[in-house]
Amino acid sequence: DMKVTQMPRYLIKRMGENVLLECGQDMSHETMYWYRQDPGLGLQLIYISYDVDSNSEGDIPKGYRVSRKKREHFSLILDSAKTNQTSVYFCASSLRDNYAEQFFGPGTRLTVL
Amino acid sequence: QQQVRQSPQSLTVWEGETAILNCSYENSAFDYFPWYQQFPGEGPALLISILSVSNKKEDGRFTIFFNKREKKLSLHIADSQPGDSATYFCAASPPSSFSKLVFGQGTSLSVVP
Numbered sequence: 001d002m003k004v005t006q007m008p009r010y011l012i013k014r015m016g017e018n019v020l021l022e023c024g025q026d027m028s029h030e031t032m033y034w035y036r037q038d039p040g041l042g043l044q045l046i047y048i049s050y051d052v053d054s055n056s057e058g059d060i061p062k063g064y065r066v067s068r069k070k071r072e073h074f075s076l077i078l079d080s081a082k083t084n085q086t087s088v089y090f091c092a093s094s095l096r097d098n099y100a101e102q103f104f105g106p107g108t109r110l111t112v113l
Numbered sequence: 114q115q116q117v118r119q120s121p122q123s124l125t126v127w128e129g130e131t132a133i134l135n136c137s138y139e140n141s142a143f144d145y146f147p148w149y150q151q152f153p154g155e156g157p158a159l160l161i162s163i164l165s166v167s168n169k170k171e172d173g174r175f176t177i178f179f180n181k182r183e184k185k186l187s188l189h190i191a192d193s194q195p196g197d198s199a200t201y202f203c204a205a206s207p208p209s210s211f212s213k214l215v216f217g218q219g220t221s222l223s224v225v226p
Contacts, residue, residue: 004156031212040122042202042218043157050212058213090156099212100147100204104156 002027004105006091012111019078021108023091029103030096032074034058034066036087037107043090049074050096081112116140117205119217127225132190134220136203141184143205147214148177148188151200160201161188193224 007022023032034046035058045058047066055066063085067075074093078085088109092102117138126132136146147162163170163177163186170177174193179186190197203217 040218042119043216045213048212092156094212096212100145100162100206100214101159102157102214104158106154106156 002103004091004093004103006089006105006108008108009106010109012113013081014113015083016080017112019081019085019110019112021076021078021089021091021110023074023076023105024072025074025091025093025103026072027093027103028071029093030071031094031099032068033092033094033102034064034074034076035090035092036060037090038087046076046089081110083112086110086112116215117203117217119201119203119220121220122218123221123223125223125225126193128193128195130193132193132197132222132224134188134190134201134203134222135185136187136217137183137185138205138215139184140205140207140215142207143215145206146177146179146186147204147206148175149202149204149216151202151219153199157202190222193222195224195226198222198224 004025032049035043049055049068091105094102120135144165148160149157150160151157161172174191176189200219200221204214
């Protein structure tokens, strides 16, 4: 069963707290992504990972960092969260040679108070 | 800078009508255009895609029309059904994008019975 999972689904944090969002996939995809989705802005790429320990900044990396120690897991970390990081975060994965077909997780709704 | 633009932002059609969702882009190097469908509370999923060498792509009730000269494309949903109510994202990719897609801001479609 091809699937991308995200944990947690909902999270409320206070400004200045650290946040860890986790993503897993069972398709052995080499490439994984973190996006954020805000009303009227569509999907914005935060980070992309081409494989274990091979990560690259996306379009809006400021305030975020990532970790990929296993091919099936990709974490997004917010050190000292800010209120403007309130958003819905999506993880996705794809085969290296078919990046146009990205498989998305169900999303994590993060609220930073 | 919004490289991929979608219009309208929201669209309401009656059941059975054809819904037309528009997309335009700025970068003439873009050569692959996937459309993603997103239902509330879920992540986006690939619906249909087209390469810039084609001017039309059909898949059941969904058809993409592509005009390379004008840098425009549209998604036509024939015989719209209430189950088609979702947000639709147009995306684009250039040949050397390092696995990145650029997403538009989305069109929210409501199909009224």
